[in-house]
Amino acid sequence: MIKYLFLPILLFAQSTDIRISIIRPDRPTIALPDLRGTGEAQPLMNSINAKLFNEIEQAAVLKIAPKGMYPLTVPQQPTDFKPPTVGPNRQPLSQGPWLTDWSGPPVNANYLANGYATVQGGRLALFGWLYDVTQKDIQNAQVFGKVYFGTLDEAGAKKVALEFAADILARFGGKSLAGSRVFFVSSRSGAKEIWSMDYDGANQAQMTRYGSTCISPAISKDNAKIAFTRIGAGNPAIMVHTTDSGRKLNFSNPIATMNATPDFTPDGSQIVFSSTLGGSPANLYVAGADGGGIRRLTSVKSIEVEPKVNPKNGTEIVFISGRSGKAQLYRMNLDGTDVERLTDGRGEASNPTWHPDGQFVAFAWTAGLEPGNWSIFVMDVASKKYVQLTSGVRSENPAWGPDGRHLVFSRTVGRQVQIYSILADGSQLKQLTFDGSNEKPAWTH
Amino acid sequence: MNTWSEIESARGETRTEMKLKNTIRMTQMAGLVLAVMIAGTGCKKKIAAAPPTPAPTPAPIVEAAKAKPVISFTADPTSIVRGDAVTLRWDVQNSDAVTIEPGVGTVAAKGSRQVYPTTNATYTLRASGPGGSESARATVSVSAPTEAPKPAPSNVSEDAISLLERTVKDAYFGYDSSDIREDARATLQRNSDGLKELFGKFASTNVIVEGHCDDRGSAEYNLGLGEKRANAAREFLVNLGVPGDKLKSVTYGKERQSCTEATEDCWQKNRRAHFAMGQ
Numbered sequence: 001m002i003k004y005l006f007l008p009i010l011l012f013a014q015s016t017d018i019r020i021s022i023i024r025p026d027r028p029t030i031a032l033p034d035l036r037g038t039g040e041a042q043p044l045m046n047s048i049n050a051k052l053f054n055e056i057e058q059a060a061v062l063k064i065a066p067k068g069m070y071p072l073t074v075p076q077q078p079t080d081f082k083p084p085t086v087g088p089n090r091q092p093l094s095q096g097p098w099l100t101d102w103s104g105p106p107v108n109a110n111y112l113a114n115g116y117a118t119v120q121g122g123r124l125a126l127f128g129w130l131y132d133v134t135q136k137d138i139q140n141a142q143v144f145g146k147v148y149f150g151t152l153d154e155a156g157a158k159k160v161a162l163e164f165a166a167d168i169l170a171r172f173g174g175k176s177l178a179g180s181r182v183f184f185v186s187s188r189s190g191a192k193e194i195w196s197m198d199y200d201g202a203n204q205a206q207m208t209r210y211g212s213t214c215i216s217p218a219i220s221k222d223n224a225k226i227a228f229t230r231i232g233a234g235n236p237a238i239m240v241h242t243t244d245s246g247r248k249l250n251f252s253n254p255i256a257t258m259n260a261t262p263d264f265t266p267d268g269s270q271i272v273f274s275s276t277l278g279g280s281p282a283n284l285y286v287a288g289a290d291g292g293g294i295r296r297l298t299s300v301k302s303i304e305v306e307p308k309v310n311p312k313n314g315t316e317i318v319f320i321s322g323r324s325g326k327a328q329l330y331r332m333n334l335d336g337t338d339v340e341r342l343t344d345g346r347g348e349a350s351n352p353t354w355h356p357d358g359q360f361v362a363f364a365w366t367a368g369l370e371p372g373n374w375s376i377f378v379m380d381v382a383s384k385k386y387v388q389l390t391s392g393v394r395s396e397n398p399a400w401g402p403d404g405r406h407l408v409f410s411r412t413v414g415r416q417v418q419i420y421s422i423l424a425d426g427s428q429l430k431q432l433t434f435d436g437s438n439e440k441p442a443w444t445h
Numbered sequence: 446m447n448t449w450s451e452i453e454s455a456r457g458e459t460r461t462e463m464k465l466k467n468t469i470r471m472t473q474m475a476g477l478v479l480a481v482m483i484a485g486t487g488c489k490k491k492i493a494a495a496p497p498t499p500a501p502t503p504a505p506i507v508e509a510a511k512a513k514p515v516i517s518f519t520a521d522p523t524s525i526v527r528g529d530a531v532t533l534r535w536d537v538q539n540s541d542a543v544t545i546e547p548g549v550g551t552v553a554a555k556g557s558r559q560v561y562p563t564t565n566a567t568y569t570l571r572a573s574g575p576g577g578s579e580s581a582r583a584t585v586s587v588s589a590p591t592e593a594p595k596p597a598p599s600n601v602s603e604d605a606i607s608l609l610e611r612t613v614k615d616a617y618f619g620y621d622s623s624d625i626r627e628d629a630r631a632t633l634q635r636n637s638d639g640l641k642e643l644f645g646k647f648a649s650t651n652v653i654v655e656g657h658c659d660d661r662g663s664a665e666y667n668l669g670l671g672e673k674r675a676n677a678a679r680e681f682l683v684n685l686g687v688p689g690d691k692l693k694s695v696t697y698g699k700e701r702q703s704c705t706e707a708t709e710d711c712w713q714k715n716r717r718a719h720f721a722m723g724q
Contacts, residue, residue, distance in 0.1 A: 192700070208528065209527075209528055209561050209563065210527075210528040210590065211527070211528070211563075212590070213700045215664055215665075215700070216664070216665055229665075229668070231668075231696075231697065231698070231700055232590060233653075233695070235695050235696075236668055236696065236698075245530065245559050246530065246559070246561075247530045247559065248528070248529050248530065257672055257675075257676070257694055257695065257696065258668060258669070258672045258696055260665065260668050260669075261665045261668070274665075274668075274669065276672055280672060280673055280676040281669055281672065281673045281676075282668070282669040282672060303666060303669030303670060303672075303673060304669070305665045305666055305668065305669050306665050306666075320663075320665065320666055322621075322666075326621060327621075327662070327663070327666045348621075348662060348663070348666070350662075350663030350665060350666055351663060351665070364663065371620060371621075371661040371662065372660075372661030372662075372707075374663075396663065415705065440664070
């Protein structure tokens, strides 16, 4: 069975014919020659070219043609292109830089991004064009031409490159990760507190200062709020803060020995969580955003934690339950009906997280291995078909990026737990944290 | 944002003057775009923002310049639990330099800032201007979170703690289980005698039953498992006649490991119900 999505990577399961099309194999090819700069813009070109290349590459909506194949004469602007002229008998008379240099072998690109940078009024100006090089003339070939301004420094170089990349990616349905943030748990201050960082690991900053253990963060769909579990002297409780300033918001925890693992409904009006309000063991509940109007969702004699609401329909949850023995992945409707086990009963499952499209769930599973040997899996909830994304190194806490193509997760090497990002086909593994122990990432939507 | 067609039209309009400059083409293009930008909205804005005619009565301005800074400075709320935010708000007139200490530094004349004092704190705003300097203070009292760990209160005697540690031991569990095993059954039976003695001798004490897990399972599921273990151990003790109102169960999941090696020996030490003096 093949399910095609709007997303580009193919995930292959070794043992079956399942294919979950998150990353398409037939993506178009773009040529990205190094842009050149004049005057004071010149020293910034390495930064601009590196950022542009990285943004296009990691978005994974385009293949990048190998640079070694590019023609020696690289046009920098539209007027540099010279249409080939032919004599009366169609014999070629001249051959200047032309679109076919890029569309033909050995480059074989569909698109070309070019341009140059200069300084205007003390500011950095990047001129960028995108061409469909399969067209016959420049007018039809040009997809867009824009100028991007930034400060004349590294920050400005990064900004103009990101904006140019975002404009290119937008033409191919790609969503730039620029501006998105990852909230996570770090112990580097001495206690496990909530921290945040840019999607690429930059600008890491501490958000909470409780001096006690804070785990399991979840971010509201509007990115305004973060909910997490705080363990003071026992009695885990749910805390809700704003994401921008870290201000604590009101959430009345039910009087229970445990209130934990919160998640928001997509409209932000409700919070689902695990609680012992009705006695031990912990089962699932839903309440208003301030903790009022609490309602019991499950009533079983097994531990149930980590309810996660489908971000697309808001009417179903996946969760972890021990109702068939070891912890397994389940789904049910938010009204408590249609309970269904998704994993096959082997090993233990944990940390489910919905793909933004509401069809796939990433989660951690030991899948038949000894306890503690966690790997990341991705499952198509409707068909229960799954693929394994990581293996070998203990990997937990996956969270999808807003582009639906990247995940962040934690890897345990020795006693060190660190957060990594990865493309949904298992490539582009990148370490984002280095100081202290860091785990449980949650990506803004 | 200029599309290519806009750039193209800019070139047409300004080709002649740009040729005079005899610069390389790349710089020429850049200059052209700058030219069209100036000729466009930027220039209009400048015209619109032309300096207003001078105020007819300059005298009050001179007086104002000599006036001392006027400060409005508040902290909201003035009493918090550690970890909560306090918003400092200020509005200062007749000043060209405003600083807030500790921890904030130089700020604009009007603004707000969130701070997270961990102990009682007094924030001082200092403002200076042509008319002199002024300061204002805002005090915030900070209390410890109610859930934060506290040392055993002084009314619990050393004798009571010593008795607890001598007679009440950890009860151990199997992996992913809250069943009371044979060894745990024996431990809890001895513990029940110790606890009865403790509560008999020290009537005001109570004991916390902590549930813990090894670190192989997920942190989230282990919160539930630790809760189940603490609850199972507590129920067992209550059935043996230990007063239930003296025993409070809590879960730490796998967040407080007593042993960190990856061996069964060590994992077993972590899968426990531990007994600590309450408050």
